[in-house]
Amino acid sequence: MRTLDYDIVIVGSGAGGGTVAKELAPLCQKGMRIALLEWGGRFNDHDNTRSEVEMAQKYYFESGGVQNSGQEMTFALAKAVGGSTTVYTGTSLVLPDEILEKKWAVPGLTSVDLKPRFQKYLKENNVHLLDKSLINENNQLFYNACNKLGFKPSQFPVNVKNCQGLGTCNLGCAVHAKQGTHVVQIPSAEKQGVEVVSFCRVDKIEENCVRATVLPPEHGLEASPWPCGEYSIRTKKIILCAGAIHTPALLLKSFGSFHHALGKYFTCHPALILVAQHDREINNTFGHPKSYYCEDFMHSHGVLLETCMYFPFTLAKNLVGFGPDVDDLMSHFNHLQMILVLIMDHARKENGITIDRQGNPIIHYKFNSQDIAAFIKGIRESARIFFAAGAKRIHAPACKSFFIEARQAAQLDQLINQEEFKLGKMSIASAHLMGGCRMGENPQEAITDSWGRVNGKKDLYVADASLFPNSSGVNPYLTVMALADRVAEAVIHDYRKGL
Ligand SMILES: Cc1cc2nc3c(=O)[nH]c(=O)nc-3n(C[C@H](O)[C@H](O)[C@H](O)COP(=O)(O)OP(=O)(O)OC[C@H]3O[C@@H](n4cnc5c(N)ncnc54)[C@H](O)[C@@H]3O)c2cc1C
Known part of the structure; x- marks a missing residue:
């Protein structure tokens, strides 16, 4: 066991950790030592082959197939320097004031502060x-059909630079066009003196001490800058940014269930995919995969529709059915249009993270009738969009037959129904993991205060998506960064005050 001394240790290097590292980096010029410990490896230019299964294995926890305890859905989260910002799509939305004020209602957390x-x-x-000329046909069909039906599609702002339209954003961008924390904030932090330690898994937190293991490199990635083995890192402050599954799990493993809400109130915008087959080839793989969304059914039904593009293996495993129908649809891959249906779930105490005897996270998530009704609405409206776009036939979950043909377009409400919505038989996935260490100003209800300070634990902070007291209702990474920025400010404030 090696013993090291630092002033600040940050655990996890995603949207939260990368942001905090960059904001605290100027302290290095004052002689402070800051370490950013990351379980995953660092991806260099030559490490990304864009091969679907290979890159899923390299980037994601359990290749992207982490399941809930009921095995009804999967969770996508990355293990890499840059965290899930390495694989996100880069759609960049600001937390709406309405969610902040009504759904979150955290005293002190205002739009004036966050703006x-x-x-x-x-x-x-x-x-x-993106310039309209860069939007591909899969996206364009959605936009035109929404307008035809009288819906109001909106364009996603995205965070790319010199994008070459490879379309494989969710396998990590092979040309670093997406401006994730591994491209922007972490390199800046490193330049200023923050030490980034890859393949360093934090096993336990103690008062002013982090216990970690440096692992041998995986998947041909570069080795950790620290020799393999166990470490005890003494530090003045610890900032947990391991994400909405691993931060609550680390706290539970380290301190037990010290707060009744720890690990609870987890939300994740559960999502499923619909596919339409056109009778001609459409450009679906080249260009940014996600250009538009439709919020028309958000307020009334709690469901959001987004364009999307799933890679062949992922698509095949997300279809509801087996055999010749699947082969038939997959053989027309370059004729396919896709829509993602996301539901805006609400924080409930029964949904959350616990740990097993070894301290590994277990995710508990149950759907209620409101969630299922939201899914059904989203599936029906997406089907309408497909047929308005000129699709020949579609594949929709919650439908008895594998295909719905264009001639059946008038019967969508009968064909897509709740009796056919069979949890465990259909593929539901989530990439927006939120909550578990919710922030607030009432220590009876919240794990941290509104600045990320963990209640009852000195020198311990949280600065990641686990802080969300409820779902964000929009794609969350920018909100994670804004909150992490605020936590960094609190850390600097506490230092100056000698707290
Ligand atoms: C496929 C995909 C697409 C997405 N697309 C979008 C999008 O277009 N727009 C958007 O707004 N959001 C998107 N998201 C969500 C967004 O990426 C996340 O909300 C955001 O990255 C969460 O930030 P975080 O810091 O909480 O966690 P993460 O970014 O997941 O970072 C957590 C880091 O902690 C590390 N870690 C965990 N445990 C330990 C440990 N014990 N020791 C050391 N390190 C540890 C992990 O390896 C990981 O690197 C997407 C996510 C995915 C997976």
């Missing part, structure tokens, strides 16, 4: 609207 933080990262990470 400049959002503006900082919108600029730093190059968020902008």
